[in-house]
Amino acid sequence: MHAVFLDKNTFSADVDFSSIEHQLTRLTCYESTPPSEVLARCLDADIIITNKVLLSAELLSALTKTKLICISATGYNNVDIDAANRLNIAVTNVSGYAGPAVAQYVFAQLLEYHQQTSHHNSNTEKGLWSNSNAFCYHGKTINELAGKTLGIVGYGSLGKAVATIAQAFAMKVIISERPSASVIRADRVSFEQLITQADIISLHCPETAETKSLINSDVLSRMKKNAVLVNTARGALIDENALLNALRNKEIAYAILDVLSQEPPQANHPLLNSGLENLKITAHIAWASIEAQQRLIDLLSQNIIAFSQGKRLNRLN
Template structure:
């Protein structure tokens, strides 16, 4: 069995692909694959592994040897699933690998904001403590997160994990109902009530027609001026200019984003303006602890192993 990995460089150099190599007779890894290279790179493969490389109907129809596509991610929108099914090609994805990593990221951002660690470090670096009259230099101080209200939008595995850690910190956790829901389920509050009550809003919902621009001018206007917004879900859930205006006008206090609607973003992306000090942006790395990446690759290897013995584990098709 010959397997190709189309975009290995979407993973860190510190992780190992040997678990996948052990499942096949021949393994070819490509750092990246552009649109023009896809067909050539896949031509002789029985297993194709892709993180973000798109496999279209046109491509799949020209790959008679291909029997299994392993998506090295949870999302499946980069593969034409109907075409794969028509060609008799099995498709498997992975999920659940990044929960500890994303949860840790959410709280690293929350704690950095409320504890003001970088500012306190700068006070020492600038000599302010050394020149002060007291044993401590308070600077802008810090605020406890115990007692704060965390609103979770999207209550799957990630949302539940974040809620568990929040409760350990002594926070009040509320779970938002879907905005257009006809009925509010037990142990949830309406979307508008969640935004109004929250000191922190953490997004964990998928991107779909109901969630694109979910966080817009109207929803941001419901939030407290002291509130923090954290997005580790998908960039298109937030309306860019609405957030820019809300931050500049101090409509909310702070936002921490790990995702944008375009990745990598263009240099003139509205959220990359240099004059938004109450905004933190990281490069889609919340999922990507070394341990999380290795768990993902181990799951890909497991999907191949299960396919070889006829087990439909993590199968989309």
């Protein structure tokens, strides 16, 4: 079988693709694929591997040879699943590979904020400790995570991984029920309760019609003034203009974003150019430890093996 990987540059250069190559007669990799070249590159492929390249119904209808689409991610809104189903093209995704990486990212950022590690390292490098008349040199305030309430929105594998570490820090963990739910499960709190009680809110839910702009001006106004918002899920979960205003007006204390509504963002994106000290943005890398990337590729190879054996593993249709 011949497979094409349309956007290999979504993975680090150090990732080993041999587990996929062993299942194929040929693997053709493209660093990236503009929309104008997708059809030509896919015409001869039995299998298409894509992370974020859009595969529309119109495009899929022209691919008479394609039997399998492997999405090298958990989210699948870039592939028209209904069209693939009509055309008898199998579609798979991967999940459960990034729990340790995302949880580590969340707490790396939270520890940097609460411990002020870079600030205190810098103070020593500047000689402020050496010139101090006391045995220590106090800079910015250090706060403990212990005793703080962490609210988790989206309690799949990623949310659970974050909760496990939070409990090790002696934090109180509360888990949001779905915002529109009429019944609150015993181990959940309402979304409204969570946003008013949590010192830290960490988002791990998918982007759906229900969750788009879940964090809006109304929600931000009801959060604690000292609250920290962390988003490692999808940028569209947050109304970005509302967040910008909330941070400027100190309605919440801090925001940590690994995702934005448009990726890559334009250079003039208002959040990127805000100049705010209470906002930190990284380039969608919370998932991207080398170990997590390798797990993803190896899971993708298992999808190919299962398909070739007539089995339904991680099928979306």
